[in-house]
Amino acid sequence: MTYAVHQDVEITQGDTLTLKFGPVLDLQNNPVDLSGSPSAIWRVGKSAFAAGADIFLTKSSVLTPADVTFVSNQFYTQTQWSVWIALHSADTATLPACIPPQQWFHQLQVTDQNGNTSTAATGNFVVDPSMDNT
Numbered sequence: 001m002t003y004a005v006h007q008d009v010e011i012t013q014g015d016t017l018t019l020k021f022g023p024v025l026d027l028q029n030n031p032v033d034l035s036g037s038p039s040a041i042w043r044v045g046k047s048a049f050a051a052g053a054d055i056f057l058t059k060s061s062v063l064t065p066a067d068v069t070f071v072s073n074q075f076y077t078q079t080q081w082s083v084w085i086a087l088h089s090a091d092t093a094t095l096p097a098c099i100p101p102q103q104w105f106h107q108l109q110v111t112d113q114n115g116n117t118s119t120a121a122t123g124n125f126v127v128d129p130s131m132d133n134t
Contacts, residue, residue, distance in 0.1 A: 031078050
């Protein structure tokens with residue numbers, strides 16, 4: 001699979017929203033088949049190298065299946081798949097706000113029905129403070 005870089009996101013603490021990534025394509029720009037039993041994991045962290053406590057939020061089709069949705073759309077004669085990540089107010093209220101020019105990083109990894117894992121999206125993730133959280 002190939003991936004989309006610069007999928008930058010900006011939110012405000014306490015927001016509820018759905019991030020929509022897709023279509024998921026292979027290196028030849030063909031749609032990747034995510035039917036069957038795919039899995040996905042999406043993370044926000046301090047940087048692309050974050051681990052442990054430096055990862056602020058994780059959504060996984062295994063651990064939080066209600067928050068990760070695989071959506072298919074018919075495009076001409078091809079089925080194209082996207083991955084939607086649901087963020088709730090409780091998720092985003094506790095994310096640390098970014099102080100400009102600070103930015104966090106997010107990454108989506110997808111595993112298809114054949115066990116092939118690829119990074120489907122990456123980008124900067126900016127969390128604006130909310131007056132409710134100050």
